[in-house]
Amino acid sequence: MKRGMAPDVGVPTADARATLRLARGVTATWWYTVSVIVFFEVMIVVVWLATLLEAGVAPVGLWTVAIGGSIWLASTLPLLSDYRHRTDAGVSARSPRVLIPVLIAAAYGAASVVITESVLIGLLPVAQSLMLLNWPRHVRGRALLVVTASLGCAWIFDARGSFSDAATLGDASGWVLLAFYSTFLPAMTVLSLWWWDVLVTLDLARASEARLGATQERLRVATDVHDLQGHHLQVIALQLELTERLLSRDPDAALDTLRAARKSVDAARQGTRDLATRFRSVPLRDEIENARDLLIAAGIGTDAIVAPDADRAPASVFGPVIRETTTNVLRHGGGQRASLSLAPDGDSWRYEISNDLTPGAVVNGDGSGLQGMERRVSEAGGRIEVLSDRERFSIVVTIPVQQEGRR
The missing domain is CATH 1.25.40 (Serine Threonine Protein Phosphatase 5, Tetratricopeptide repeat)
Structure with missing residues (x-):
């Protein structure tokens, strides 16, 4: 969005x-x-x-x-x-x-x-x-x-x-x-x-409280990623430097340090997965409620409709999508009313976020955030629709039910 x-x-x-x-x-x-x-x-x-x-x-x-x-x-x-x-x-x-x-x-x-x-x-x-x-x-x-x-x-x-x-x-x-x-x-x-x-x-x-909440969330994610990747990258750099020094004198020791560097890469990759899993661990019902509270705190009247079994939906896809679309309503949405919904739709799960637009607002549906959501949704076998006119802007994300095991 x-x-x-x-x-x-x-x-x-x-x-x-x-x-x-x-x-x-x-x-x-x-x-x-x-x-x-x-x-x-x-x-x-x-x-x-x-x-x-x-x-x-x-x-x-x-x-x-x-x-x-x-x-x-x-x-x-x-x-x-x-x-x-x-x-x-x-x-x-x-x-x-x-x-x-x-x-x-x-x-x-x-x-x-x-x-x-x-x-x-x-x-x-x-x-x-x-x-x-x-x-x-x-x-x-x-x-x-x-x-x-x-x-x-x-x-x-x-x-x-x-x-x-x-x-x-x-x-x-x-x-x-x-x-x-x-x-x-x-x-x-x-x-x-x-x-x-x-x-x-x-x-x-x-409004300032809502912006501050979104900013603090970004800083928290950035800090966690920096701490995790910075540590592993420093270790890998030292191991590769040691490998370079040992390569001409002791090839076997150099091979051992190279294997250790590869393990460090695996550890960094696993740590990144664990970090992402930790952010995805929030139930989707809570994600929707958090998004609604954030929009209301920004002065945007918000309605939320969540199916009773919404936590069965693919959280690995919908969780980041909910956070990204909510943040973009705060930054670029304008308007006074918004609505969110997550419910089954036939053999799929359907998430929709919609907000009205202030007069003269310029809508651009080609941002990097939207492109990132499209990649995530397409990898899960779903599709994303962007609907807009002069008065309202909506994003609809549909994920097949059979993908819900990809959590």
Whole structure:
């Protein structure tokens, strides 16, 4: 299931962490967060209109607040989109996607001050838009305190009737609700974004755990092979060197050391078989469960169907295939759902792993991992099928039942 040749996933560098994109497994939570924030903003405009209507503001002023509020609400959507796809580099004040919404909020706020003569109503759009920016973590909390304090001061300023019509607005029954809601809207927004950040961090941690598990498995195999083959190859090299020295002086002794070298080769070969047998000793049912747990830990919803007698299937073939296909789903699969199954199919055993694809994913079925699986499966008398379209990628491996003795 190799989809292009990509480097092994390891610990990201500082630059890589700075550009690390958000995880895919919490999309529903993101849309819930956006809907809550937009609902807060819609309600504040509605409360403004209701209070201004009760205070007797002219229809022209009401229409200005309503239309301007709609434009301001629309301007916050690009900020929310940028927040979802943000990096750790922080906000860039020069970006048009940041500057234009803030300018719209400032223009709307200025118009609101002229129409309503309320500093609180005029200040809130700018304060809310600023809270949607991708501030560094140590800056966001301080910015929230400054913004909330400024809105609180504006509330007091308006309550004292410092403008001629502000006292009339303050006499409206909904003024207290409007002032309270306006003052603490940025805090509610930041709380919603903080909860999103927490879920994203947890999702990234699960994905990192899955990658780390796959990496540790490769390192363990590599270490065992290195220790086994390194020892035997060193012994064989010494024995052949001794044979070369004895060949001209004592041919019989040289022949003995050559025989010893051959035994070392046999020992190395047997050790490799034993090592492979040790990795194949995991029951296939456990292999499937391990693969399912690994995919779930990476944030991929996974279903597994295993026949009750699955351990009778040829583990020497299916074991490495299950591990290889699972690793490649983690590295190149993408998507949000996967499924695994191992069950008898007529006179054969059938293993299938399938996962959906992210939009625009490039599928490459010609990788070395797939070629290795094809060789292993063909040697067992089976066949492998690769099925793919724009939405899903599947690998199906079929091994005849009569091959199950090759364990």
